[in-house]
Amino acid sequence: MSQKLLLSAKEIDIILHRLACQLIENHTHFRDTVLIGVQPRGKFLADRIRQILVNEYEVTDIKLGYLDITFYRDDFRRGEKPLEANKTHIDFVVEDKRVVFIDDVLYTGRSIRSALTAVQSFGRPQEIELLTLIDRRFSRHLPIQPNYRGRQVDAINKEKVKVHWVENEGEDAVYLVSGF
Amino acid sequence: MSELSVDHLLGIKYLNKDDINLIFETADHFKEVINRPIKKVPSLRDITIANLFFENSTRTRLSFELAEKRLSADVINFSAAASSVKKGETLIDTVNNILSMKVDMVVMRHPNPGAGVFLSKHVNASILNAGDGAHEHPTQALLDSYSIRERLGEVAGKKIVIVGDILHSRVALSNIFALKLQGAEVKVCGPKTLIPRYIEKLGVTVETDLKKALAWCDVANMLRVQNERMEISYFPSTREYTQQFGVNKKVLESLNKEIVIMHPGPINRGVEITSDVADSNQAIILDQVQNGVAVRMAVIYLLASKIKR
Numbered sequence: 001m002s003q004k005l006l007l008s009a010k011e012i013d014i015i016l017h018r019l020a021c022q023l024i025e026n027h028t029h030f031r032d033t034v035l036i037g038v039q040p041r042g043k044f045l046a047d048r049i050r051q052i053l054v055n056e057y058e059v060t061d062i063k064l065g066y067l068d069i070t071f072y073r074d075d076f077r078r079g080e081k082p083l084e085a086n087k088t089h090i091d092f093v094v095e096d097k098r099v100v101f102i103d104d105v106l107y108t109g110r111s112i113r114s115a116l117t118a119v120q121s122f123g124r125p126q127e128i129e130l131l132t133l134i135d136r137r138f139s140r141h142l143p144i145q146p147n148y149r150g151r152q153v154d155a156i157n158k159e160k161v162k163v164h165w166v167e168n169e170g171e172d173a174v175y176l177v178s179g180f
Numbered sequence: 181m182s183e184l185s186v187d188h189l190l191g192i193k194y195l196n197k198d199d200i201n202l203i204f205e206t207a208d209h210f211k212e213v214i215n216r217p218i219k220k221v222p223s224l225r226d227i228t229i230a231n232l233f234f235e236n237s238t239r240t241r242l243s244f245e246l247a248e249k250r251l252s253a254d255v256i257n258f259s260a261a262a263s264s265v266k267k268g269e270t271l272i273d274t275v276n277n278i279l280s281m282k283v284d285m286v287v288m289r290h291p292n293p294g295a296g297v298f299l300s301k302h303v304n305a306s307i308l309n310a311g312d313g314a315h316e317h318p319t320q321a322l323l324d325s326y327s328i329r330e331r332l333g334e335v336a337g338k339k340i341v342i343v344g345d346i347l348h349s350r351v352a353l354s355n356i357f358a359l360k361l362q363g364a365e366v367k368v369c370g371p372k373t374l375i376p377r378y379i380e381k382l383g384v385t386v387e388t389d390l391k392k393a394l395a396w397c398d399v400a401n402m403l404r405v406q407n408e409r410m411e412i413s414y415f416p417s418t419r420e421y422t423q424q425f426g427v428n429k430k431v432l433e434s435l436n437k438e439i440v441i442m443h444p445g446p447i448n449r450g451v452e453i454t455s456d457v458a459d460s461n462q463a464i465i466l467d468q469v470q471n472g473v474a475v476r477m478a479v480i481y482l483l484a485s486k487i488k489r
Contacts, residue, residue: 068209070209070223071209071213071221071222071223071251071481072221072222072223073223076223076224076485077484077485077487077488083485084182085206085209087209087212088209088212088213117222118221120218121213121216121217121218121219121220121221122216122217122218123217
């Protein structure tokens with residue numbers, strides 16, 4: 001297994017600030033906006049974006065939730081490993097809100113497809129946008145594109161993009177892993 | 181560990197502690213799902229489940245059907261009263277006929293103990309026992325433990341007394357297995373005639389004085405007197421049973437602590453418990469019913485994930 005550093009902690013920090021600013025450009029006060037981190041990995045990114053918005057750009061009253069998509073996935077019973085669920089935590093109404101999905105890597109688009117179905121259990125949003133840190137180009141199975149992207153990456157299917165967070169892995173970094 | 185150790189749920193006897201934990205963790209997620217505005221997930225849209233009820237049931241059958249529908253499975257229902265069983269068809273033939281219509285899972289209630297085990301050896305489908313005679317009723321025991329865990333934080337170390345007709349009760353047997361597996365202390369209490377002779381072999385203690393049993397326990401699970409399974413009289417009269425083994429407000433107030441009251445339903449109000457107890461805050465009877473759907477969704481989901489394409 002070999003891994004190559006795609007983004008360092010510094011680069012991630014700059015990108016997260018840019019993404020936060022792009023969100024502010026479109027959503028200004030976030031009054032009708034809700035952020036939803038797609039479980040399990042989108043949670044960390046969503047927390048960071050919220051932190052930056054609140055602490056550095058003084059956006060108050062941000063609604064942030066986490067959405068688990070396990071029961072909505074289309075690969076139930078296809079993989080070798082059974083799917084394990086995570087916590088869904090959405091304590092606000094999604095009806096008529098502008099929803100921003102937040103996930104770390106956009107690859108085939110299937111997770112986001114599941115999230116689009118899952119979020120409808122909580123109401124009918126006015127619109128749904130997608131923010132991802134890494135957009136793996138040319139690997140989409142579905143017509144899904146991000147509205148906000150951190151970095152575009154060209155990787156072949158045999159490679160894997162791994163995002164590390166201080167909260168979980170002890171460092172902020174993005175690696176391209178091959179031969180796993 | 182994120183997979184059940186078994187392919188069928190035939191009884192608690194066949195499960196291990198990790199299985200129970202996995203079922204409860206999965207049920208937590210489904211409990212969140214069934215409290216959403218839209219209470220349905222599409223996980224099992226390619227699964228067909230047959231509910232075969234060879235014995236009457238209201239709660240369990242509705243609970244299973246709801247759990248299956250909330251998981252988006254296709255459901256077919258069958259009750260023995262209106263079927264070819266009456267015309268002399270055997271169990272294996274009945275089930276194989278149903279399975280030839282491409283059914284993946286069978287939920288079965290049957291008056292004969294071991295019917296589920298028998299079926300699992302002869303047909304090619306995942307079998308879920310919804311009660312087999314006086315043998316086991318595993319999903320009831322799971323939802324009982326789940327409700328105790330919800331109310332008291334955990335099951336391990338808790339003292340639980342099962343009161344009433346232990347002899348004819350599949351709920352009692354499954355509960356004893358489930359509670360012992362999770363490290364609880366279990367006592368059974370009832371008229372001597374309704375307590376099986378060698379029950380201590382299962383690691384439980386026996387008490388015939390209800391007040392002593394209640395003073396000892398954290399949770400009392402009150403069972404229904406199963407008149408339909410009794411061919412002879414096991415106690416002189418219902419009134420005498422109520423006097424000795426019925427729980428009322430007065431008995432509960434005489435204890436110097438608040439215990440949790442459970443009942444698997446259907447309640448004979450005024451026999452095993454009085455209405456004021458059944459409707460009090462100490463009783464978690466309706467929580468049990470709600471948890472029943474979540475726990476059954478978890479069991480069905482986990483068993484379905486073991487069915488390979």
